[in-house]
Amino acid sequence: MLDVMVTNAEWMAHDVLADVLQPPAPVDYLQWAQDNIVFSKRESPQFPGPYNRERFSYFDEILGALSPDDPCRIVTLAKSAQLGGTVLANIFTGGSMDMDPADFLYVHPTDENARRWSKMKLAPMLKGTSALRKIFPMKARDGLDSVFYKERRDGRGAIQISGANSPASLSQVTMARQVQDDLAKWDMNAAGDPETQADSRSRGVDFAKIFKISTPMVVPGCRITKNYEAGSQEELEVPCPHDECGHYQVLTWENMLASLDEEAPERAHFTCEICGASIEEFNRPKMLRRARWVARNPNMKRYHRSFHLWSAYSLLQRFEQIARDWLAAKGDPPKEQTFWNDVVGKAYRVLGEAPPWEDLRDRASESDYAHGTIPAGYPLLTCGVDCQGDRVEWQVVAWGQNKRRAVVEYGVFAGHISEEGCQSKLSGLLKQGFRNAYGRKVGIDLLAIDGNAYTEDVWDWARKHPASRVIMVRGVHPESAPLLAQVKKERNRRGKLVRYSRRFFNFASSVLKMGLYRNLKKSDPEERGFIALPKGLEDEFFRQLTAETRKAQKAKSGFTRYLWVKDPSQANEGLDTHLQAEAAAIRLGVRNLPDSEWDRLMAERECPPEDVQGDFEDLLMAARPQAEPAKPENEAAPSAAERDRELARAKWRNRTR
Numbered sequence: 001m002l003d004v005m006v007t008n009a010e011w012m013a014h015d016v017l018a019d020v021l022q023p024p025a026p027v028d029y030l031q032w033a034q035d036n037i038v039f040s041k042r043e044s045p046q047f048p049g050p051y052n053r054e055r056f057s058y059f060d061e062i063l064g065a066l067s068p069d070d071p072c073r074i075v076t077l078a079k080s081a082q083l084g085g086t087v088l089a090n091i092f093t094g095g096s097m098d099m100d101p102a103d104f105l106y107v108h109p110t111d112e113n114a115r116r117w118s119k120m121k122l123a124p125m126l127k128g129t130s131a132l133r134k135i136f137p138m139k140a141r142d143g144l145d146s147v148f149y150k151e152r153r154d155g156r157g158a159i160q161i162s163g164a165n166s167p168a169s170l171s172q173v174t175m176a177r178q179v180q181d182d183l184a185k186w187d188m189n190a191a192g193d194p195e196t197q198a199d200s201r202s203r204g205v206d207f208a209k210i211f212k213i214s215t216p217m218v219v220p221g222c223r224i225t226k227n228y229e230a231g232s233q234e235e236l237e238v239p240c241p242h243d244e245c246g247h248y249q250v251l252t253w254e255n256m257l258a259s260l261d262e263e264a265p266e267r268a269h270f271t272c273e274i275c276g277a278s279i280e281e282f283n284r285p286k287m288l289r290r291a292r293w294v295a296r297n298p299n300m301k302r303y304h305r306s307f308h309l310w311s312a313y314s315l316l317q318r319f320e321q322i323a324r325d326w327l328a329a330k331g332d333p334p335k336e337q338t339f340w341n342d343v344v345g346k347a348y349r350v351l352g353e354a355p356p357w358e359d360l361r362d363r364a365s366e367s368d369y370a371h372g373t374i375p376a377g378y379p380l381l382t383c384g385v386d387c388q389g390d391r392v393e394w395q396v397v398a399w400g401q402n403k404r405r406a407v408v409e410y411g412v413f414a415g416h417i418s419e420e421g422c423q424s425k426l427s428g429l430l431k432q433g434f435r436n437a438y439g440r441k442v443g444i445d446l447l448a449i450d451g452n453a454y455t456e457d458v459w460d461w462a463r464k465h466p467a468s469r470v471i472m473v474r475g476v477h478p479e480s481a482p483l484l485a486q487v488k489k490e491r492n493r494r495g496k497l498v499r500y501s502r503r504f505f506n507f508a509s510s511v512l513k514m515g516l517y518r519n520l521k522k523s524d525p526e527e528r529g530f531i532a533l534p535k536g537l538e539d540e541f542f543r544q545l546t547a548e549t550r551k552a553q554k555a556k557s558g559f560t561r562y563l564w565v566k567d568p569s570q571a572n573e574g575l576d577t578h579l580q581a582e583a584a585a586i587r588l589g590v591r592n593l594p595d596s597e598w599d600r601l602m603a604e605r606e607c608p609p610e611d612v613q614g615d616f617e618d619l620l621m622a623a624r625p626q627a628e629p630a631k632p633e634n635e636a637a638p639s640a641a642e643r644d645r646e647l648a649r650a651k652w653r654n655r656t657r
Contacts (some may be wrong), residue, residue, distance in 0.1 A: 025099070032095040036129050036173040037087070046316055051087075054289075055315055058236055059088060061293045065305045066092050066209060068100065076212045076227040076306035080345035083314055085213050089179045090125055092211055093159065098131045101157030104175035107198050109185040109480075111163035117181070118147045118161050126150065164198070167191035176208055183214040184224045184347075185480040188561060195223060216347035217479050218337065218514070220552065222564035225347040231306025233296035241283035245275040248292065251312045253344045256322065260577045265323035268310075281319045288313065291365075312347035331528025332403045332591075333515030334483060350562075353515040354546035361542045363523070364533035371409050371534040374398045374436040378406045378532075379601040380590060381434065381442050384580025385426065385449040387417045387458060387574045392426060395577035396434065396444065399590045401405055403597045404525075404581075406532035408434055410541050410574060418457040426461060430469065442611040448473045448584035450576070451504055467503040473583045475509030479561070483508050484586045507583040513548065513564055516578065520546075544574025 004336045030053065037051035047055055065075045079085050089106075096104055106122075108114040126132045135152050137145050145151070148169075151158035162169035164186040173192075178198060180186075186194050215222035229626035237248040255270050259278075270279035277289075291313075295301055311317040325343050329335035337348040369375040384396045392415070396408040411429075415422035415592030426449075433441035447465075451472030462470045475486075487504040521527040548564045566572045585591075 027067050027099045029091050029095045029392045033091045034130050057288050062307055071302050072305045074210045074304040076231050078216055078224045078228040079309045080311040081215050083340035094132055096177050097157055104159045105175040105178045107162045107164055107180050109182050110165045114161045114163045115147055164194035165189050166353050170197040173201055174204050176205045178210045183212050184217040184222050215341050218350050219292045219347040222347040228306040231304040232300045234307045236291050237294050240272040241287055242277050247274040249273050255377040260323055266320045268319040268323035311343050333518040334511050350514050351517050352550040355521050357429035357542040357546045365535050366416055367535045369534050371536040374408055374434050375406050376437040379605040381444050382581045382584035383444045383447040384577035386576045387450055387454050392417055392422055393573040393577055395581055397581040404530045417454050423461045438608050446584040446588050448580045472504045473507055473580055476506045477510055479510045481508040511603045512579050512582055541574050543572050547572035547575055
């Protein structure tokens with residue numbers, strides 16, 4: 001007789017239900033990072049090897065906020081550059097696909113940024129991380145592995161990589177998790193606001209997580225700053241390292257700046273706000289081990305947690321380097337913006353308006369030089385040209401050390417740029433030169449002409465002159481754009497590469513306007529970035545120079561953009577030509593010219609001419625003595641260089657009498 005074993009059906013049902021209803025393993029991004037992330041020498045030259053929690057202890061709380069155990073739906077990180085934000089995003093992405101797979105959206109500012117990240121960051125992570133290598137196919141032929149789409153072998157989840165400039169990639173998909181990377185650099189796309197479009201992709205998921213991460217840009221209008229302020233506003237507090245104190249405080253840039261000795265940046269430190277003792281760099285590891293995140297807006301923690309983190313907390317950044325970065329940027333608005341964004345991790349506050357034009361006119365009326373002449377100390381000369389339908393307007397600007405500049409002349413030539421007479425006048429301007437304080441004629445070193453309108457006509461004139469003397473430029477709006485960048489592969493309507501692309505440059509018009517308006521407020525001629533204004537220019541020039549204001553404009557989608565706008569009744573060519581002249585100066589390298597090169601230029605140009613032959617009017621102008629302001633009794637004696645310049649002026653005056 002055959003024995004038969006019979007299974008209890010009720011017990012079997014309970015076993016099956018137990019398997020189905022068993023809660024999933026906890027999603028622990030911190031543990032996953034420690035088990036899986038290994039930095040190569042290329043990725044982390046200072047600290048290669050496995051993810052070390054001790055070095056990134058301030059990330060623990062952020063990784064916890066990203067887990068399903070935290071009820072918040074949105075996590076925002078406003079941070080300094082090179083602080084490990086990409087590492088966090090990669091842990092969130094890779095850990096999600098391994099531990100809790102679902103559809104994942106990773107959005108960059110542009111398709112090109114997305115392509116670069118996919119090839120240089122994501123692909124190496126999928127290949128080099130054993131946990132991910134097992135679940136993602138490599139070079140699959142069925143579309144599961146492409147630059148913009150990576151799907152798990154079992155189909156349980158996929159990563160879609162998109163650019164915020166592409167509305168098609170942000171539509172018709174539902175995503176349980178997202179990373180919105182470099183959010184401050186996102187601009188409006190053809191369908192409206194890309195951030196709203198991306199957020200809506202997760203609206204139908206009950207437990208979605210959206211990670212917004214970026215270095216801030218400028219306010220008002222900075223997306224990551226707006227998100228940080230809308231969230232819990234969590235800052236990292238560390239204890240005073242002195243045992244008798246131990247007071248918890250946030251390390252702020254203002255605290256370091258207050259005690260910064262510009263002659264000794266290597267001594268940069270913080271000061272305890274309670275006991276007044278110095279907080280040195282060697283104290284940082286000990287303080288970070290006891291650091292804590294404190295929310296300034298705790299009511300939002302359940303829905304939106306936002307964090308701010310800057311370079312002073314990173315073991316990758318030295319206090320001395322922070323101080324040196326500031327000293328290199330101080331007084332130069334574009335560099336100050338970069339410092340605030342990349343080092344302090346905060347948005348740069350924009351001066352939305354120029355000083356009143358009447359104030360500039362009044363300051364110019366007291367100037368010690370007249371329009372059409374170059375004051376002492378500004379040996380380089382550039383020119384900006386703007387083309388209108390019935391005229392060409394131009395402005396000549398001289399440049400000196402410490403980012404200082406001086407407006408030399410502003411003029412208008414009647415006619416269209418395509419007309420031979422107008423082109424001849426422009427060519428004459430390029431040749432004529434302007435007298436400096438020593439009577440020497442200095443020619444225009446580089447002319448930048450607007451190539452955005454009447455491009456072929458502008459090229460027809462520009463090609464008659466060498467690229468070392470004439471370039472074509474056009475302003476671009478994004479505040480994340482480089483100050484000057486060559487236009488790549490410019491093509492005509494037939495798709496043919498145009499000849500002028502080799503000397504065609506985009507310049508960041510918004511950034512230069514911000515810097516110009518900050519510098520116009522400076523009144524000390526020796527201050528870095530000071531702008532000298534000549535007497536004799538008409539009021540209209542000053543109205544045009546200050547014609548634009550940065551204002552909020554609401555789009556049809558309801559999203560607000562900040563753009564530079566002008567009064568429709570006020571021309572702004574004085575501003576445009578000045579920015580074009582500055583673009584030419586950037587091309588010449590004046591922003592980074594070493595002192596030795598400035599000394600050489602001063603020696604060559606700031607001296608009497610060898611040949612005093614010239615027209616009678618020029619000689620009279622050169623010989624005319626300039627009124628000198630009264631010197632205060634306690635004024636310091638002139639330097640040797642100043643005495644040499646005054647001696648040269650005196651010799652020149654004697655030769656021309």
